[in-house]
Amino acid sequence: MHYDENNIFARILRGEIPCQKVYEDDHVLAFNDIAPKAPVHILVIPKGAYISIDDFGAHAPAEEIKAFYAAVAKIAADHDLQGKGFRTIANTGLNGGQEVPHFHVHILGGKALGPMLAS
Ligand code: 5GP
8 A cells, every 4th residue: 555645644744734742753753633532642653654553563663663662651651641541542444444544553541431442
């Protein structure tokens, strides 16, 4: 599958669209979701052009994968989520309900989130 250079997160990475940044390093950017589903709702994205978690896991260098998950852990700690817990979601493809075709992990927390999926 072809990576769409004009997806909304690619445009955020290029600075064409603003975001509420919460974390950045050489490999990772994280920002608040524009339509939060919980008191804390942060999107973590790699700076590299990966469509989905399977694209990222199959093709990203180890350094980028390590930086990504280290960033998730740091963001959770910085937002005081580690004690009470939180949820990470990586929607993938059509059945996964992925809207933006640039790999991202949602970090959700700040309240009890209930069952994993709406029934
Ligand atoms: P997905 O369904 O692809 O896993 O989630 C995409 C997420 O991106 C949604 O939660 C949506 O609210 C968020 N989103 C879409 N456009 C923007 C935007 O321009 N800025 C920010 N900060 N979030 C966005």
